[in-house]
Amino acid sequence: MLALLAVLGLVLSAGSATWAAEHALRRTRQQTRYGRYAPWTHPRGRLAAPLNWVANSRLLRALGERIPPVTFVSDITDVVYVNYVVDAHRIAPLVPPGLELQRIGEAGDQAMLTFLSYRHGHLGPTLLGRWRRLLPSPLQSNWRVYVHHRRTNTMGVYFLSTAIDRTFHALGARLAAEALPMHVLERASLVTAEGGRIDLLLDPGRGTAPDAEAHLHPLPEWPADGPWRHAFSDYEQMLTYCVPQDHALSVQPWYGRVTRQEISLGIPLEACKALTGPVVSTAASALVGDAEPFAFLVPLVKFRFETEGHDPI
Known part of the structure; x- marks a missing residue:
């Protein structure tokens, strides 16, 4: 009986300490509309209440920050970029303090937002070698704006939201990958049909993932005009700006970095x-708002996550 009471006391003490730590961290890591601390709801709603708690826990994410980064690779196929050129003042408030929105166009009054969706090819750590081919290939979508860290003069992207169609992958990224505010899609499909037609569906169900539906056809060549002309002189200049993005940036003000x-x-x-x-x-x-979308496809990408670094704000 004494042993049982001792165990019960330890459990209650641990629970109390966990609650206190969670409560304290929520004062500094406050909820945001977008980004890593936006609310997270699984598509299964109330049936997924424990998953919601895990994904929204500040304590678990603080512990996840201590996990050393591991090199990941994926043989990605059919990357569909959907882009918008929009007035900079509309999306500038979405960029966290410490980063600045990249402004484009002759007057510097425009900015670009992109969501890109793709099928992974056996996403996993490089240390698995050829065994990586046994891993699944989820569908993922990244919603990003283009930002600048003035102190280091680093250009990169800031993820407003990311989503994937596997709960395990979403929780893993949510807890351990600082730049990825990962949510779960209830349904997702990216199908290339006859004639090169592409049908994209991102369905969040009752969850907090972003939604999209697109039915796209290939053009015989790069267009000479389009919504991108608000900020770029030609299509190649737009691609040069949008495609070579090798830095994902996020801010942790509680660490000053x-x-x-x-x-x-x-x-x-x-x-x-x-x-x-x-x-x-x-x-x-x-x-x-009412900005017009324009899209392009990259058929194959050899994705490699290299490392993680930190710079002072």
């Missing part, structure tokens, strides 16, 4: 294929 995650993509601009067709997204409309 910017986290810089380094990736390698190595996408040649000539591999990009222009697309046309309707794109419908409530999540995008909330961000860009």
